[in-house]
Amino acid sequence: MVTERKNIIFIVVDGLADRPVLSLRGLTPLEAASKPGMDRLAKIGICGILDIISPGVPPGSDVAHLSLFGYDPYAVYRGRGGLEALGAGINISSDDVAFRANFATVREDMTVIDRRAGRTFPEGDKLAEALNGYRSKNFPDIEVIVRHTTEHRCVVVLRGPGLSHMVSDTDPHGESKVLESVPLDSSFEAKKSASVVNEFTRHSYEVLHNHPLNAEREKRGLRPANILLLRGAGRLPDMPSLKELYGLKAACIVANALVRGVCRAAGMDVIEVKGVTGGFDTDTNVMGYAALKLLDEYDLVFLHIKGTDSASHDGDIEKKIFMIEKADSLVSLLLDSIDLGHTYLVLTADHTTPVSVKEHTGDPVPVAIAGPGVRSDGVKRFSERDCAKGGLGRLQARFLMPILIDYLGLSKKYGA
Amino acid sequence: MVTERKNIIFIVVDGLADRPVLSLRGLTPLEAASKPGMDRLAKIGICGILDIISPGVPPGSDVAHLSLFGYDPYAVYRGRGGLEALGAGINISSDDVAFRANFATVREDMTVIDRRAGRTFPEGDKLAEALNGYRSKNFPDIEVIVRHTTEHRCVVVLRGPGLSHMVSDTDPHGESKVLESVPLDSSFEAKKSASVVNEFTRHSYEVLHNHPLNAEREKRGLRPANILLLRGAGRLPDMPSLKELYGLKAACIVANALVRGVCRAAGMDVIEVKGVTGGFDTDTNVMGYAALKLLDEYDLVFLHIKGTDSASHDGDIEKKIFMIEKADSLVSLLLDSIDLGHTYLVLTADHTTPVSVKEHTGDPVPVAIAGPGVRSDGVKRFSERDCAKGGLGRLQARFLMPILIDYLGLSKKYGA
Numbered sequence: 001m002v003t004e005r006k007n008i009i010f011i012v013v014d015g016l017a018d019r020p021v022l023s024l025r026g027l028t029p030l031e032a033a034s035k036p037g038m039d040r041l042a043k044i045g046i047c048g049i050l051d052i053i054s055p056g057v058p059p060g061s062d063v064a065h066l067s068l069f070g071y072d073p074y075a076v077y078r079g080r081g082g083l084e085a086l087g088a089g090i091n092i093s094s095d096d097v098a099f100r101a102n103f104a105t106v107r108e109d110m111t112v113i114d115r116r117a118g119r120t121f122p123e124g125d126k127l128a129e130a131l132n133g134y135r136s137k138n139f140p141d142i143e144v145i146v147r148h149t150t151e152h153r154c155v156v157v158l159r160g161p162g163l164s165h166m167v168s169d170t171d172p173h174g175e176s177k178v179l180e181s182v183p184l185d186s187s188f189e190a191k192k193s194a195s196v197v198n199e200f201t202r203h204s205y206e207v208l209h210n211h212p213l214n215a216e217r218e219k220r221g222l223r224p225a226n227i228l229l230l231r232g233a234g235r236l237p238d239m240p241s242l243k244e245l246y247g248l249k250a251a252c253i254v255a256n257a258l259v260r261g262v263c264r265a266a267g268m269d270v271i272e273v274k275g276v277t278g279g280f281d282t283d284t285n286v287m288g289y290a291a292l293k294l295l296d297e298y299d300l301v302f303l304h305i306k307g308t309d310s311a312s313h314d315g316d317i318e319k320k321i322f323m324i325e326k327a328d329s330l331v332s333l334l335l336d337s338i339d340l341g342h343t344y345l346v347l348t349a350d351h352t353t354p355v356s357v358k359e360h361t362g363d364p365v366p367v368a369i370a371g372p373g374v375r376s377d378g379v380k381r382f383s384e385r386d387c388a389k390g391g392l393g394r395l396q397a398r399f400l401m402p403i404l405i406d407y408l409g410l411s412k413k414y415g416a
Numbered sequence: 417m418v419t420e421r422k423n424i425i426f427i428v429v430d431g432l433a434d435r436p437v438l439s440l441r442g443l444t445p446l447e448a449a450s451k452p453g454m455d456r457l458a459k460i461g462i463c464g465i466l467d468i469i470s471p472g473v474p475p476g477s478d479v480a481h482l483s484l485f486g487y488d489p490y491a492v493y494r495g496r497g498g499l500e501a502l503g504a505g506i507n508i509s510s511d512d513v514a515f516r517a518n519f520a521t522v523r524e525d526m527t528v529i530d531r532r533a534g535r536t537f538p539e540g541d542k543l544a545e546a547l548n549g550y551r552s553k554n555f556p557d558i559e560v561i562v563r564h565t566t567e568h569r570c571v572v573v574l575r576g577p578g579l580s581h582m583v584s585d586t587d588p589h590g591e592s593k594v595l596e597s598v599p600l601d602s603s604f605e606a607k608k609s610a611s612v613v614n615e616f617t618r619h620s621y622e623v624l625h626n627h628p629l630n631a632e633r634e635k636r637g638l639r640p641a642n643i644l645l646l647r648g649a650g651r652l653p654d655m656p657s658l659k660e661l662y663g664l665k666a667a668c669i670v671a672n673a674l675v676r677g678v679c680r681a682a683g684m685d686v687i688e689v690k691g692v693t694g695g696f697d698t699d700t701n702v703m704g705y706a707a708l709k710l711l712d713e714y715d716l717v718f719l720h721i722k723g724t725d726s727a728s729h730d731g732d733i734e735k736k737i738f739m740i741e742k743a744d745s746l747v748s749l750l751l752d753s754i755d756l757g758h759t760y761l762v763l764t765a766d767h768t769t770p771v772s773v774k775e776h777t778g779d780p781v782p783v784a785i786a787g788p789g790v791r792s793d794g795v796k797r798f799s800e801r802d803c804a805k806g807g808l809g810r811l812q813a814r815f816l817m818p819i820l821i822d823y824l825g826l827s828k829k830y831g832a
Contacts, residue, residue, distance in 0.1 A: 019789035028791075053830055055811060056818030060831025073831065080832035232832060258832065356789060360829055362822035363791070385791050385807055394809035 006372065006408050008300045008344040009291055009334055012068060013327045014061065014256075015309025015353030017365040017384050021317060029317055029355060030366075031383045033324040037332030038368070038382035041347055044340070045370035047379040048392025050400060052351050056362035061309075064350035065262040070401025071239050079165045079234025080258065085155045087261030090147050092236060097163045097193055099156045100232045101146075102171065103127060103225035106205065110178040110227075115171070116152045117225030123213045124148035127225060130207055136160075136196045144200050146228070149257070156230055158196055164189035170201050171229035178229065197230060204228040241267025242300070242401075246410045251294050252302040253287055255279075259304050259350075268302060278306040280323060284330040292337055299408065303330070312353035320355055335370075344371030344407055347382065348400070364394060371407060422788065422824050424716045424760040425707055425750055428484060429743045430477065430672075431725025431769030433781040433800050437733060445733055445771060446782075447799045449740040453748030454784075454798035457763055460756070461786030463795040464808025466816060468767050472778035477725075480766035481678040486817025487655050495581045495650025496674065501571045503677030506563055508652065513579045513609055515572040516648045517562075518587065519543060519641035522621065526594045526643075531587070532568045533641030539629045540564035543641060546623055552576075552612045560616050562644070565673070572646055574612055580605035586617050587645035594645065613646060620644040657683025658716070658817075662826045667710050668718040669703055671695075675720050675766075684718060694722040696739060700746040708753055715824065719746070728769035736771055751786075760787030760823055763798065764816070780810060787823060 018028040052059040052067050062083050063073040081098035092098055103117035103124065128148035136142040142160035149155055166184040181197040183190030205227045208214060214224035242248040244267070252263040253271050255278035260270055273290045275283035287303055294301045305327050311319035334345055348367035351360045366387035368379075377391030388394070392403075405411050434444040468475045468483050478499050479489040497514035508514055519533035519540065544564035552558040558576035565571055582600040597613040599606030621643045624630060630640035658664040660683070667687050668679040671694035676686055689706045691699035703719060710717045721743050727735035750761055764783035767776045782803035784795075793807030804810070808819075821827050 020791060026792075049809070054818070055815035056820070056822040056827060058822065058827050058829045060829055063831025066831075077831065354789060357825065362818065362827055385793060388791070388793065388807040388809065389805075394811070 004342050005299070006342045006344065007295050007298065008346060008404055008408065009295070009303065009338065010300060010346045010404070011303045011305070011327070011330065012065070012348060012350050013308050013324070014304065014306045014350055015312045015360070016324065016327070016349035017352035017363060018312070018320070019352070019354040019356060019363065021356060023317065028384055029320045030324055031381075031385070033321045033328070035324060035328040035382065037328045037330075037335055038347060039380065040335055041331055041345060041370050042368045042379050042382040042386065044376055045368040046374040046377050046392055047366065047368045047382070047387040047390025049364040049384070049388045049394050050348060050367050050397040051364050051394065052397045054396065055364070058360040058362045059351045060360070061256070061350055062258050062262055064397070065259055066237060067397040068348070068350060068400060069242065069262065069266045070245070070398055071237070072398055076237040076239040078237055080232040081165065081234030082236040083234060083261030083265060084232065084258050085157060085261070086236065086264045087257035087259070088147070088149045088155055090155055090157065092157055094236045094238065095161070095163065097158045097165045097233055097235055099230040101154050101156045101228045101230050103152045103154065104227050104229045105223040105225065106178060106227045112172055112175050112178060112229070114223055115173070115175070115229065117223065119151045121152050121225070123217065123225060124152070124154065126213060127208060127211060128154050130211060131204055131228065134200060134203055136199055138195055138199055139192055142196050144196070152225070154228070156200070156228065158193060162189050163193045165193070165233040165235045166190040167194040167197055167233050169231035170197060171231040173231070178227065181230070193233070201228065201230065237265050239265065243267045246405045248299045248405070248410065249297070250300040250302065251298040252304070253290055254302070254304040255282065256304060256306050263302060280307045280310070280319065282307060284326050285333065288330050288333040291334065295338070295343060305330070309353050312355050313358050315355050315358045317355050340370060341372055344369060344404065346404065367392065367400065369404070373407065420758050421715070422758045422760065423711050423714065424762060424820055424824065425711070425719065425754065426716060426762040426820070427719045427721070427743070427746065428481070428764060428766050429724050429740070430720065430722045430766055431728045431776070432740065432743070432765035433768035433779060434728070434736070435768070435770040435772060435779065437771060439733065444800055445736045446740055447801070449737045449744070451740060451744040451798065453744045453746075453751055454763060455796065456751055457747055457761060457786050458784045458795050458798040458802065460792055461761075461784040462790040462793050462808055463782065463784045463798070463803040463806025465780040465800070465804045465810050466764060466783050466813040467780050467810065468813045470812065471780070474776040474778045475767050476776070477672070477766055478674050478678055480813070481675055482653060483813040484764070484766060484816060485658065485678065485682045486661070486814055487653070488814055492653040492655040494653055496648040497581065497650030498652040499650060499677030499681060500648065500674050501573060501677070502652065502680045503673035503675070504563070504565045504571055506571055506573065508573055510652045510654065511577070511579065513574045513581045513649055513651055515646040517570050517572045517644045517646050519568045519570065520643050520645045521639040521641065522594060522643045528588055528591050528594060528645070530639055531589070531591075531645065533639065535567050537568050537641070539633065539641060540568070540570065542629060543624060543627060544570050546627060547620055547644065550616060550619055552615055554611055554615055555608055558612050560612070568641070570644070572616070572644065574609060578605050579609045581609070581649040581651045582606040583610040583613055583649050585647035586613060587647040589647070594643065597646070609649070617644065617646065653681050655681065659683045662821050664715045664821070664826065665713070666716040666718065667714045668720070669706055670718070670720040671698065672720060672722050679718060696723045696726070696735065698723060698742075700742050701749065704746050704749040707750065711754070711759060721746070725769050728771050729774050731771050731774045733771050756786060757788055760785060760820065762820065783808065783816065785820070789823065
């Protein structure tokens, strides 16, 4: 018998899980939506619920995906900045400390007038370039890399020896004074890093304040983008790739930069697919066809749909149901096309975002796995409550990946 | 939209859970009791079962409540004495080592004739006062505080630097010789503490043996209360309050001193309610009305009913069912009165105490949570076996509090 290598399509629908909603007669948006594909998946698969971190703890998207990819976030997570930078396509090393940054407008006394220099911001590349490569005066072994990403946003990376991500933001997250970055632990590395951050922040004002592009902006009646506000210091998580761990060749189709960063940190190839966006307009059909093609080459293809979470944060029930139904059509397309004799289809969420709360909560999320040899369990619908009765029971999310690896036949026996 | 702050009433029915009983045709006392309130709670709520510590480990009441309040007992618990002292209203610091103690009768050769000087013991306050404030001769930096509580019982506290609770009892728990306290680890602190305990025990005999109140007792044909027997060395658990952890303002109505001590250690305000006792005669109606009033001021109101456990220790099935039905009337009263749109009602037990075993066992206990946004699960009855099919699944008890905190919207996101 020829053993064909098995593979997996792994779908995460962001913020999919919810709580019962009064205006839906006590149903959750997932229960209220029309989702024949997901229900078919639940019917033929094994279902359960996952605690993304642990019961009652609301996860951020970065930590949630680390967990879903099999890592213990308490052991590997070192802040958001590094993952965000990686997701934006910036290659950083595990010693670099990265920040998310905004071009913003301040008065001379460092009071923030506007945290965003503008959604439309054609000057971004050139202003970032004017700051890029700055070398610290206090610590000449540290270089600062500045890369414009989208709109008013950029990534700032501190590079050099002896740095730490345990430093606070300069971004006041409101219209008050620019904050002084302070070390968040007593290490020399944290003190050094905070010092460089403060020095670079002053430098950014000096350079941007006097930059001719800002003089032009002011002539056009626009506010000058005269400072960079830094937040979310982070280093890359300290972890081996899925390839190193399991010999797994993995690809992802993900628009969201932060989740993309986690995928890259796990060693996935990022596949660009035209039409796949992080918005409500994303094309789940082209995503589906692209995923099917990738199965020829990869053991695991990870797909991420963001709109459900955005709708939840907006408290928009209709839009959430619309996005669930869009995600459902992806599930149907894949179920119609894959060979369930050697391809697994896995569906879950990265956290609960109730439309009533508009924030992530700590409730568990449903999961279903269909494919060869799974112990299907009589669950007939894919929902928060139906899956709670499934054969997987209630699990920590970081155990999902080992289960999938075992289905693929790539797990290692412990003991003799 | 005005976001009203949500709150919780959290009921623990002590030793409520049980095993199937032959004389109840294989039902548990909880299954056999008439309990429309509890069943209604299960129906509208989400249910599950809790391992108080871990499967098969029978918990003491102190450790059980630590766990139910969200603490890891293996990390924070440091013996019973400190909690008991706190529950008796004695303010002790985290460095003090406290003991439960009995006034007892010994012969001159230190053989115990009677471990209890008497249930009716009017001399308690004065004899305690005669010992209170003793300063160790071997370690003059150590002072001994003695406080009479109820009947023949008192609390003994060692106060001063360099003490440890890792010392054994002097109470032989039977009619043999008074024991020498020995250090239970190799630390200097344990040696010092055991030495003070032994020195104080001899001192208690010298003082009490010659005390005029004992001469009077003997004249009346009573045995002299001529020694203090110490047991259950403990320091306060090393833990932050619920306020410090979650910003939670909590109150409790609890008659039992030990459970009260855990409540105080968690930072709860202890509310005295006339008619609430630790016995079979406790008035659950006044408890209910008092709880409803406390909701105006507190985020969490904790209620404790003890009689079910006492009945179980006595092996008294009738009495246990009687107490379950009494607890049920409390649940009905609360369900009829609270606004389930912003108040959660939580019901569980601190451990299983089978009437057939008459001791705590390690079986899991049922739990139900009703309130806004809970994923009700189709469970129709509140019992050990029905709740095992609920949407919460099987959880460690220390995860219950994070789930409740998350429902209240007070949880902190991990990650970005």
